[in-house]
Amino acid sequence: GENVEQHPSTLSVQEGDSAVIKCTYSDSASNYFPWYKQELGKGPQLIIDIRSNVGEKKDQRIAVTLNKTAKHFSLHITETQPEDSAVYFCAARDQAGTALIFGKGTTLSVSS
Amino acid sequence: GAGVSQSPSNKVTEKGKDVELRCDPISGHTALYWYRQSLGQGLEFLIYFQGNSAPDKSGLPSDRFSAERTGGSVSTLTIQRTQQEDSAVYLCASSLPGLAGGLGTTGELFFGEGSRLTVL
Numbered sequence: 001g002e003n004v005e006q007h008p009s010t011l012s013v014q015e016g017d018s019a020v021i022k023c024t025y026s027d028s029a030s031n032y033f034p035w036y037k038q039e040l041g042k043g044p045q046l047i048i049d050i051r052s053n054v055g056e057k058k059d060q061r062i063a064v065t066l067n068k069t070a071k072h073f074s075l076h077i078t079e080t081q082p083e084d085s086a087v088y089f090c091a092a093r094d095q096a097g098t099a100l101i102f103g104k105g106t107t108l109s110v111s112s
Numbered sequence: 113g114a115g116v117s118q119s120p121s122n123k124v125t126e127k128g129k130d131v132e133l134r135c136d137p138i139s140g141h142t143a144l145y146w147y148r149q150s151l152g153q154g155l156e157f158l159i160y161f162q163g164n165s166a167p168d169k170s171g172l173p174s175d176r177f178s179a180e181r182t183g184g185s186v187s188t189l190t191i192q193r194t195q196q197e198d199s200a201v202y203l204c205a206s207s208l209p210g211l212a213g214g215l216g217t218t219g220e221l222f223f224g225e226g227s228r229l230t231v232l
Contacts, residue, residue: 032219043203043223099168104154
Protein backbone atom coordinates (compact mmCIF):
# COMPACT_ATOMS: atom_id res chain seq x y z
CA GLY A 1 0.00 0.00 0.00
CA GLU A 2 0.85 3.66 -0.15
CA ASN A 3 3.33 5.16 2.31
CA VAL A 4 3.84 8.93 2.69
CA GLU A 5 6.88 10.46 4.40
CA GLN A 6 6.83 14.12 5.44
CA HIS A 7 9.66 16.45 6.51
CA PRO A 8 10.37 18.37 8.63
CA SER A 9 8.25 17.46 11.63
CA THR A 10 8.61 21.00 13.01
CA LEU A 11 9.44 24.26 11.30
CA SER A 12 9.90 27.70 12.84
CA VAL A 13 10.14 30.83 10.68
CA GLN A 14 9.98 34.57 11.12
CA GLU A 15 6.99 36.44 9.80
CA GLY A 16 7.53 37.32 6.15
CA ASP A 17 9.89 34.40 5.48
CA SER A 18 9.04 31.45 3.24
CA ALA A 19 8.29 27.94 4.49
CA VAL A 20 8.76 24.70 2.57
CA ILE A 21 7.43 21.28 3.54
CA LYS A 22 8.39 18.19 1.57
CA CYS A 23 6.74 14.80 1.10
CA THR A 24 7.61 11.60 -0.67
CA TYR A 25 5.27 8.76 -1.60
CA SER A 26 5.85 5.13 -2.47
CA ASP A 27 3.08 4.11 -4.89
CA SER A 28 3.80 5.24 -8.45
CA ALA A 29 0.09 4.79 -9.23
CA SER A 30 -0.83 7.68 -6.91
CA ASN A 31 -2.28 10.58 -8.84
CA TYR A 32 -3.82 12.95 -6.32
CA PHE A 33 -1.85 14.95 -3.74
CA PRO A 34 -3.67 17.29 -1.36
CA TRP A 35 -2.40 19.39 1.54
CA TYR A 36 -4.44 19.92 4.69
CA LYS A 37 -4.06 22.49 7.47
CA GLN A 38 -5.12 21.66 11.03
CA GLU A 39 -5.58 24.38 13.62
CA LEU A 40 -5.70 23.58 17.31
CA GLY A 41 -8.86 21.72 18.31
CA LYS A 42 -10.17 21.55 14.77
CA GLY A 43 -10.30 18.95 12.04
CA PRO A 44 -7.92 19.27 9.07
CA GLN A 45 -9.03 21.46 6.15
CA LEU A 46 -7.97 21.24 2.53
CA ILE A 47 -5.81 24.19 1.46
CA ILE A 48 -4.54 23.12 -1.95
CA ASP A 49 -4.26 19.99 -4.07
CA ILE A 50 -2.52 18.85 -7.23
CA ARG A 51 -3.14 16.04 -9.66
CA SER A 52 -0.53 14.03 -11.50
CA ASN A 53 -1.00 15.79 -14.83
CA VAL A 54 0.13 19.12 -13.34
CA GLY A 55 3.64 20.03 -12.12
CA GLU A 56 2.84 23.15 -10.12
CA LYS A 57 -0.20 24.92 -8.78
CA LYS A 58 -0.49 28.27 -7.01
CA ASP A 59 -3.15 29.91 -4.89
CA GLN A 60 -2.12 33.33 -3.59
CA ARG A 61 0.69 32.76 -1.05
CA ILE A 62 0.69 28.98 -1.27
CA ALA A 63 1.98 26.74 -4.02
CA VAL A 64 2.50 23.02 -4.49
CA THR A 65 5.01 21.35 -6.81
CA LEU A 66 4.99 17.73 -7.94
CA ASN A 67 7.79 15.59 -9.34
CA LYS A 68 6.26 12.27 -10.39
CA THR A 69 9.55 10.81 -11.53
CA ALA A 70 11.09 11.31 -8.11
CA LYS A 71 7.77 10.65 -6.33
CA HIS A 72 7.89 13.78 -4.22
CA PHE A 73 5.81 16.89 -3.79
CA SER A 74 6.26 20.07 -1.78
CA LEU A 75 4.23 22.87 -0.20
CA HIS A 76 5.58 26.40 -0.40
CA ILE A 77 4.19 29.24 1.70
CA THR A 78 5.53 32.72 0.94
CA GLU A 79 5.31 35.85 3.09
CA THR A 80 4.30 33.81 6.13
CA GLN A 81 1.98 35.33 8.71
CA PRO A 82 1.30 34.32 12.33
CA GLU A 83 -2.07 32.90 11.29
CA ASP A 84 -0.23 30.37 9.10
CA SER A 85 0.88 28.68 12.33
CA ALA A 86 -0.74 25.23 12.34
CA VAL A 87 -0.06 21.57 11.58
CA TYR A 88 0.19 20.80 7.87
CA PHE A 89 -0.39 17.34 6.42
CA CYS A 90 0.40 16.06 2.95
CA ALA A 91 -1.48 13.09 1.52
CA ALA A 92 -1.61 10.81 -1.50
CA ARG A 93 -4.24 8.64 -3.13
CA ASP A 94 -3.72 6.02 -5.83
CA GLN A 95 -7.13 6.02 -7.47
CA ALA A 96 -10.53 7.50 -7.00
CA GLY A 97 -12.53 5.57 -4.45
CA THR A 98 -9.75 4.73 -2.06
CA ALA A 99 -8.66 6.44 1.12
CA LEU A 100 -6.17 9.28 1.40
CA ILE A 101 -2.95 8.26 3.11
CA PHE A 102 -1.45 11.07 5.17
CA GLY A 103 2.04 11.99 6.24
CA LYS A 104 2.81 12.50 9.94
CA GLY A 105 2.43 16.26 9.77
CA THR A 106 4.59 19.37 10.11
CA THR A 107 4.04 21.84 12.94
CA LEU A 108 4.70 25.30 11.50
CA SER A 109 5.31 28.19 13.89
CA VAL A 110 5.47 31.72 12.51
CA SER A 111 6.77 34.29 14.96
CA SER A 112 6.20 38.00 14.58
CA GLY B 113 -24.71 24.39 6.00
CA ALA B 114 -23.90 21.89 8.72
CA GLY B 115 -20.52 20.25 8.63
CA VAL B 116 -19.46 16.79 9.79
CA SER B 117 -20.67 16.22 13.33
CA GLN B 118 -18.97 13.86 15.77
CA SER B 119 -20.00 12.76 19.25
CA PRO B 120 -18.99 12.61 21.96
CA SER B 121 -16.34 15.31 21.68
CA ASN B 122 -14.59 13.84 24.71
CA LYS B 123 -14.80 10.38 26.22
CA VAL B 124 -12.94 9.06 29.26
CA THR B 125 -13.28 5.35 29.90
CA GLU B 126 -11.67 2.62 31.93
CA LYS B 127 -9.49 -0.03 30.40
CA GLY B 128 -11.56 -3.01 29.27
CA LYS B 129 -14.78 -1.08 28.61
CA ASP B 130 -16.40 -0.77 25.19
CA VAL B 131 -16.90 2.63 23.54
CA GLU B 132 -18.95 3.86 20.61
CA LEU B 133 -18.07 6.96 18.61
CA ARG B 134 -20.60 8.49 16.24
CA CYS B 135 -20.19 10.41 13.00
CA ASP B 136 -22.90 12.31 11.15
CA PRO B 137 -21.56 13.25 7.68
CA ILE B 138 -22.54 16.15 5.47
CA SER B 139 -25.86 15.46 3.75
CA GLY B 140 -25.33 14.00 0.29
CA HIS B 141 -21.78 12.78 0.97
CA THR B 142 -21.67 9.10 0.10
CA ALA B 143 -18.06 8.47 1.14
CA LEU B 144 -17.14 8.38 4.83
CA TYR B 145 -13.74 7.84 6.44
CA TRP B 146 -12.44 7.20 9.95
CA TYR B 147 -8.92 8.24 10.93
CA ARG B 148 -7.05 8.07 14.22
CA GLN B 149 -4.73 10.84 15.33
CA SER B 150 -2.26 9.99 18.05
CA LEU B 151 0.38 12.38 19.33
CA GLY B 152 3.20 12.52 16.80
CA GLN B 153 1.64 9.86 14.59
CA GLY B 154 -0.22 11.91 12.05
CA LEU B 155 -3.53 10.76 10.61
CA GLU B 156 -3.78 6.98 10.61
CA PHE B 157 -6.39 5.59 8.18
CA LEU B 158 -8.83 3.14 9.80
CA ILE B 159 -11.75 2.43 7.45
CA TYR B 160 -13.58 3.82 4.43
CA PHE B 161 -17.26 3.51 3.49
CA GLN B 162 -18.83 4.06 0.10
CA GLY B 163 -22.55 4.14 0.88
CA ASN B 164 -23.14 1.38 3.43
CA SER B 165 -20.36 -0.91 2.26
CA ALA B 166 -16.78 -0.80 3.47
CA PRO B 167 -14.48 -1.61 0.54
CA ASP B 168 -11.40 -0.81 2.59
CA LYS B 169 -11.06 -1.96 6.19
CA SER B 170 -7.33 -2.36 5.94
CA GLY B 171 -6.50 0.20 8.59
CA LEU B 172 -8.42 -1.28 11.51
CA PRO B 173 -5.64 -2.07 14.02
CA SER B 174 -7.23 -5.16 15.59
CA ASP B 175 -10.44 -7.16 15.76
CA ARG B 176 -11.45 -5.03 18.75
CA PHE B 177 -12.24 -2.26 16.27
CA SER B 178 -15.34 -2.33 14.09
CA ALA B 179 -17.46 0.19 12.25
CA GLU B 180 -20.80 0.26 10.57
CA ARG B 181 -22.82 2.68 8.52
CA THR B 182 -26.55 2.48 8.08
CA GLY B 183 -28.80 4.25 5.62
CA GLY B 184 -25.78 5.66 3.84
CA SER B 185 -25.49 8.30 6.53
CA VAL B 186 -24.51 7.99 10.20
CA SER B 187 -21.53 5.81 11.07
CA THR B 188 -20.50 4.29 14.40
CA LEU B 189 -16.97 3.25 15.30
CA THR B 190 -16.90 0.71 18.13
CA ILE B 191 -13.85 -0.19 20.18
CA GLN B 192 -14.27 -3.24 22.39
CA ARG B 193 -12.24 -3.99 25.50
CA THR B 194 -10.39 -0.67 25.25
CA GLN B 195 -6.67 -0.51 25.96
CA GLN B 196 -4.57 2.49 26.97
CA GLU B 197 -2.94 2.55 23.54
CA ASP B 198 -6.38 3.26 22.05
CA SER B 199 -6.22 6.77 23.54
CA ALA B 200 -6.27 9.21 20.63
CA VAL B 201 -8.46 11.61 18.70
CA TYR B 202 -10.75 9.77 16.30
CA LEU B 203 -11.57 11.86 13.24
CA CYS B 204 -14.36 11.27 10.79
CA ALA B 205 -14.50 12.78 7.30
CA SER B 206 -16.94 12.68 4.43
CA SER B 207 -16.72 13.55 0.76
CA LEU B 208 -18.90 14.01 -2.30
CA PRO B 209 -19.60 11.16 -4.71
CA GLY B 210 -17.36 10.75 -7.71
CA LEU B 211 -17.88 11.71 -11.29
CA ALA B 212 -20.54 9.92 -13.34
CA GLY B 213 -19.53 6.41 -14.30
CA GLY B 214 -17.24 5.82 -11.39
CA LEU B 215 -17.40 5.02 -7.72
CA GLY B 216 -14.62 7.40 -6.90
CA THR B 217 -14.79 10.58 -4.92
CA THR B 218 -13.80 14.02 -6.13
CA GLY B 219 -11.08 14.35 -3.55
CA GLU B 220 -11.78 16.86 -0.80
CA LEU B 221 -12.41 15.37 2.60
CA PHE B 222 -14.45 17.40 5.09
CA PHE B 223 -13.42 16.53 8.62
CA GLY B 224 -15.31 16.75 11.87
CA GLU B 225 -13.63 18.12 15.00
CA GLY B 226 -12.99 14.64 16.33
CA SER B 227 -13.76 12.56 19.40
CA ARG B 228 -10.97 12.57 21.98
CA LEU B 229 -10.79 9.17 23.69
CA THR B 230 -8.86 8.70 26.92
CA VAL B 231 -8.51 5.19 28.31
CA LEU B 232 -7.42 5.12 31.95
